[in-house]
Amino acid sequence: MIRRWSFVLSVATLLAYLLIPLLINQIFYTHLAILIGIHAILAVSVYLMLKIGQLSLAQAGFMGIGAYASALLTRDVGIPFEAALLLAGVIPALIAGAVGPLLMRTKGVHFVLLTFAFGEVIVLTFVEWTSLFGGNNGISAIPPASILGLQLIAPSSFLILTVIMLSIILLCCHVAFAGDLGVVVEGLERNEPLQSSLGVNALAYRCLIFSGSAFIAGLSGSLYAHYLSFISPEAFGFWTTVNALILNVIGGAQFLMGPFLGALLLAPLPEIFREWVHYQRVLYGVALLLLMRGLPQGFLGLILPRLRWGNNR
C-alpha cells in the first residue's frame, strides 16, 4: 500500500517538476529544471553503485565519455541525435564492462581510489588528446538535440526530453530492482559470501551494475552536451561526481527517488546564488555534516520512513 502511494507521489513529483516551469514559462526556471534533470540522472548512476555498497568516483568520467561521444558523433560524423544519445550510453557502458572485471575485484577504499584514478585518466585523455577532444578548449558548436526531425532548440522542448529521459531511467531502475535483479543486488550488499555459496556470480553482477551505471551517466553527458552546445574536460572531474554523491546523501541514498529529490533541492542553488558559488563547497560540507548527524537517510528517510524502493517484494 505504502509502496503504491510512493509510486503515485513520485509520478506526481515528476509531473509537477515538468509542468511548473512550463507554466511559469520563463527561460531561467526552465534552465534550472533542465540542470536538475541532468544532475539527477548522473546522481542515479551514483545511486546504482551505492546500491551494491560501492562508491564509484568515475561516474562523471563516464558522463564525459557520453558527452564527448554524443557531441563528436553528431557534429563531425553527422549521425542523428537519437542514435548518438543511445551510443552515449552504450560506449561508457562497454568501457565500464571492459574495466569492470579488474576494478570490481576490489572493494571499499581500494575501489574508491581506483575509480578516482580511472575518472582522472578519462579527464586527462580529454585534455591531452587535443586533436580529437580539443584539449582544455573543449568542443563547441555541438548541434542541438532533435527527435524525429524535430529540433529541440526551445528550452521548454529540451526540458520535456530531459524529464522523459529521467522518467524512463527511474522507471527502468524501479522495474529492474522490483524483480530478480533486486533480489540479487540486495544479497550482494548484505551477504555476498552467502549469496556466492548459493550459486550467484557476484563479480558478474557487480560488473553489470557498474556497466549500467556508466550507461546512465553517459546519457546525462549527452543531454548536457546538447543542451549547452559546449563542453570542456573540467566539467567531468572528481567534483562533479562528489556533487552527485551529495545529491544522493541529501535526498536519501536508500531510495530510488533520493537522487532526484537531492537534485531538486540542491542543483538550483549555484544558479540562484551565483555570487556565493565560491562558498558552495563549504556550504555543502556543512549541510552534509548536519544531515549525517540528524538525517542519516536523507530527506526521503524523513518523509517515507521504512520505505525502501525496489528492495524485496
Next chain:
Amino acid sequence: MSNTVPRLSVRDLRRAFGGIIAVNNVSFDLAADHITGLIGPNGAGKTTVFNLLAGSLAPNSGTIAFEGKPINGLNASTIARRGIARCFQSAAVFRNITVRDHIVRAGYLKAIGRPLDLLKRRSLAGYKKAARDRAEELLDFLELRHAADRDAATLAYGHQKILGVGMALATQPRLLLADEPAAGLNPVETTEMTELLRRIRYDRGIDVLLVEHDLRLVMKLCDRIIALNAGTIIADGPPNIVRNDEAFITAYLGADHAP
C-alpha cells in the same frame, strides 16, 4: 555415480598467507556416502581447506576434483552450481525476509547465477515454483515449520544455524561442507544439529564434510576423521582408530594426554 570415482579428490593442496602456510600439501579422497569429520586445533587450517574447496580462495598449488572433474580455480558460484554447498561458521542469514523466503530464495538463486540468466523468464518461473515446493518439504525436514513465517533475523541462534544448513540443502547439493555447525549452540540445540546432519546423510544421501570442535559430536557422527595440525594431515581413519592415534592425541589434546 560409479563407486570407483570418489566424490571429492584433493591432491597436494597448498595455500599460504604471507609466511604462514595455512594448508600444506593436503591430500585426501572422500568416497561417496560418508560423513567425514575434519578436525584440528585452532589455526590448523580447517576453514582454509573449506574456502579452497568452495572456491572462496584459490590454492597456491594442488588439485581438487569433484566427481572426477577438476574444480580448482573455479569461482565460488560455479562450484556451488556444480553441487557443493557450504554453511558458514557464523550463522548467515539475509535480513528482513521470512524463514520460508530464505529457503525459497536459496533454492532458485543459482538459476539466476549469471546476469544473462535473468532473460530466461519462462524457465525461471518453473525454477521458482520448484524452489517453493522444495522449501515446504525442507521446512518439515528442518523442523522449522513453526517458524516459517517469521523474520529470520528474529530466530534463536540455534534455529538460524539450522536455517543456514537448510539454505545449503535448498541448492540440492551432493556434498555439504559444514563449518562448525554446532559452535555456539546449547546442548539441546547441539543434539538437534547432530540429528539433522545424520538425517542429511542417511535420509537424503548427501555427503557431509564437517569441521567441528565438539569431539564427542564428531566421534559419534562421522564415518571417518581427518585430523589436521599446522596445515598438515596427521591422522586419517575411522573414529576409533584416530581417537587412539598418538600424533592426534599429542597435537589435539596436548602432550600430557598421550598414553
